[in-house]
Amino acid sequence: DFTAPPAESPLYAWYEASDHFNLQLFSQAARVLAPGAPALRRGEFHPVPGDPVPEGAPERAVDARGALRQWVRRPRPEVGQGTLALFPTHLPPAAVAALAQGPGYRLGSTAFPRVLRRPLPYDAALRQSLRVTEPADGFVRGFLDGLRFNMPRDYLEELPRYRALADRVARRGRPDVIVGGFFRTVPERLWIQACRRGPRPSRLVIVQHGGNYGESAGTQVGWTEEERRVADAFASWGWGAGEEKVTPLPGPRLMALQHVSGTGDALLVVAGTVREYPSAERFAGVPSTAESHEAFLAALPPELLPRVRFRPHTRYGGTVEEQAPWHARFPAVSLDRGERGVHEEIARARLVVVNYPFSTTFPECVAADRPVMMVSDGRAPSVHPRAAAIYAGLHEAGVLHHDAAAAARAAAAAYDDVEGWWAQPARRAAVDAYRRAFARTADDAVAQWRAFFQAQMAQAAAARPSASIRTPAAPPAAGGRSTQ
Numbered sequence: 134d135f136t137a138p139p140a141e142s143p144l145y146a147w148y149e150a151s152d153h154f155n156l157q158l159f160s161q162a163a164r165v166l167a168p169g170a171p172a173l174r175r176g177e178f179h180p181v182p183g184d185p186v187p188e189g190a191p192e193r194a195v196d197a198r199g200a201l202r203q204w205v206r207r208p209r210p211e212v213g214q215g216t217l218a219l220f221p222t223h224l225p226p227a228a229v230a231a232l233a234q235g236p237g238y239r240l241g242s243t244a245f246p247r248v249l250r251r252p253l254p255y256d257a258a259l260r261q262s263l264r265v266t267e268p269a270d271g272f273v274r275g276f277l278d279g280l281r282f283n284m285p286r287d288y289l290e291e292l293p294r295y296r297a298l299a300d301r302v303a304r305r306g307r308p309d310v311i312v313g314g315f316f317r318t319v320p321e322r323l324w325i326q327a328c329r330r331g332p333r334p335s336r337l338v339i340v341q342h343g344g345n346y347g348e349s350a351g352t353q354v355g356w357t358e359e360e361r362r363v364a365d366a367f368a369s370w371g372w373g374a375g376e377e378k379v380t381p382l383p384g385p386r387l388m389a390l391q392h393v394s395g396t397g398d399a400l401l402v403v404a405g406t407v408r409e410y411p412s413a414e415r416f417a418g419v420p421s422t423a424e425s426h427e428a429f430l431a432a433l434p435p436e437l438l439p440r441v442r443f444r445p446h447t448r449y450g451g452t453v454e455e456q457a458p459w460h461a462r463f464p465a466v467s468l469d470r471g472e473r474g475v476h477e478e479i480a481r482a483r484l485v486v487v488n489y490p491f492s493t494t495f496p497e498c499v500a501a502d503r504p505v506m507m508v509s510d511g512r513a514p515s516v517h518p519r520a521a522a523i524y525a526g527l528h529e530a531g532v533l534h535h536d537a538a539a540a541a542r543a544a545a546a547a548y549d550d551v552e553g554w555w556a557q558p559a560r561r562a563a564v565d566a567y568r569r570a571f572a573r574t575a576d577d578a579v580a581q582w583r584a585f586f587q588a589q590m591a592q593a594a595a596a597r598p599s600a601s602i603r604t605p606a607a608p609p610a611a612g613g614r615s616t617q
Contacts (some may be wrong), residue, residue, distance in 0.1 A: 213306040215239050217586055220313030220321070222340045223385040228579050235583040238590045241308065253290040260289065287319045299323035307335045309593040310586070312368075314342035314385070336593040339364040340385065347372025348524075348571055349491045350517045366589060371496065371571040372519060382585060383578035386493065387500035390476060399442045399467075400544065401482035402429070403475070405489030425510050425537045426488060430463050432541035437548065444469035444478065479503050484551045486544055488537070490514035496572035499564060504547070504555040507533045508540040523566050530563035 217238045219229070233240040263281045267274065287295070299320050307328040316322050328335035339360045346357055346369060361367050361378050370384025404426055426443075433441065443466050469478065479485060479498055485505040487495045491514065498505035507527070513535055516524045527533035534540035547554035554560070568574070575581060 213239075214309060215590075216241055216308040217310045217312060217590060218308040218335075220311070220316060222312065222314040223342070224582075225385070225389040228385070228388055228582070231579045232583055232586065235586060237587045238309070240586075252286060253294075255286065256290050260284070292319070295320045296323050299327050303327035307331075307333060310336045310338060310589045312338040312340065312586070312589070314340040332598055334596075336365045336589055336596070337363065338366045338368060338589055341367070341369040341371055343493060348517055348520045350515045365592075368585065370573045380585060381573060382581055383573050383575040384496070384500065387497060387572060387574050388578050390479070390497055390501040397481040397483050398440055399478075399482045400433075400437065400440050400548065401469075401478055401485045402426075402441060402443045403485065403487045403492065403494045404443065404445050405492070425508065427462070428537040429486070429488065429508065429541045430466065432538035434545050435465075437545055438463060438465040439467075440483075440548075441466045442469050442478070442482070443467065444471075444475070476501075484544060484548060486540065490533075496567075499568050499572040500574050504551045505532070506540055506544060508537055509533070509535050511536065520570070523563075523570055526563035526566055530557075530560040532560060532563060 215238060218241045219232075224232070229240075260282050266277070300323075302324055311325055311328065316325065325335070325337060329337060348371065364378065367373065367379045368382045369379050370382055370387060372381075373379030374381050430438070430441070430443075441463075445468070475494060475497070479494075479501055480503075482503065485494070485498050485503060487498070487505060487507045490507060490509045492507070495505060495507050513528075514524070524533060528535070531543055534543060555564075
């Protein structure tokens, strides 16, 4: 997959892990990366210098690994004083290019190198040696004992070499500031830890990376508080004015959508995850997400079903097997398999229905000023106190619905004149209040981000220990002995 970053490509993993590089893969890479290069066929060369030359091969061997190294380079974090290392934050490419021109810092858009050697084997003796306390509760004891043998290898067998990699990269130098929306891998997190140790620790800025920050009173609050605790600063496009460590900024995910416009006839339904197991909500009498989807479609007028484009949750990669039980009932519904990005689908839709609360798609639609509804799972969503009044306003304005069938009836009623429905003054007031609090955009978004980066670099410089002042040596006193 040549659209993937090199370190995430299976081709690169094979290149790193295999002693005998696959010739066909190298041929494909050469043809794509160097148009006009001849196809390389088995028998024409051998992949590893020093190996016996296959019968019929030319006398001169070709170093396939070395040749591929010219095109596939391992990305490294930018390091050194004056550098701001920028991990993925969903900033549009044009914004990143503009931010790279900002004075006062050197911007490094980067991905951390992965450990691509073969995974270490499961070490039963190591896991058996983990000490498990003996709680009085038998269930807790059983849970901890099971966790000892089911803990991911990243935190046990693989941890020493991950730490060695992180320390090795950190020794090359440390950026003044590290900015990231999320840090996927254990080596990335260990590298940040290493950069934050010692006399010149890097400053860590975490950027909001989801649509539920500041809105939900559920488990996401725990993520937010932990991230704020470990970060030196927290950049948020969804909340935070006046809250500790938080700097309100225009949303990276929303910057490219601010001026999106388009027309279409699709009723785009963006679905949540489908839980096929009994959940706590199910025992509490709340319908499952799948039942909510089915109830919504069942309440739509039959003539509207051919206009429906149903987009399963991206966690399933666009697959639709999870939707089979109700899809059989609604064959006229078009299934969106992720052929286009959600931004393109929003622009092509007449009306968007987000079939779960606290999504990222809802603020994206609000930022793009596209007509949108939100549907909860049969009850009022668990809203954070800071968002309670805003969500109450959305519900009163008919943008938020607590019942899937009622939402379907409202969508059908609004469909013919959806722009008029969206422009109704009370509805606009409720949506604008949400936009100001949780979908922040600005015409000078790049300038705001540049000023934020410069402020972080200045704070990092101010916190850096001053160089020790050396007193010049006094001239030798009489008798040739130094006074110092």
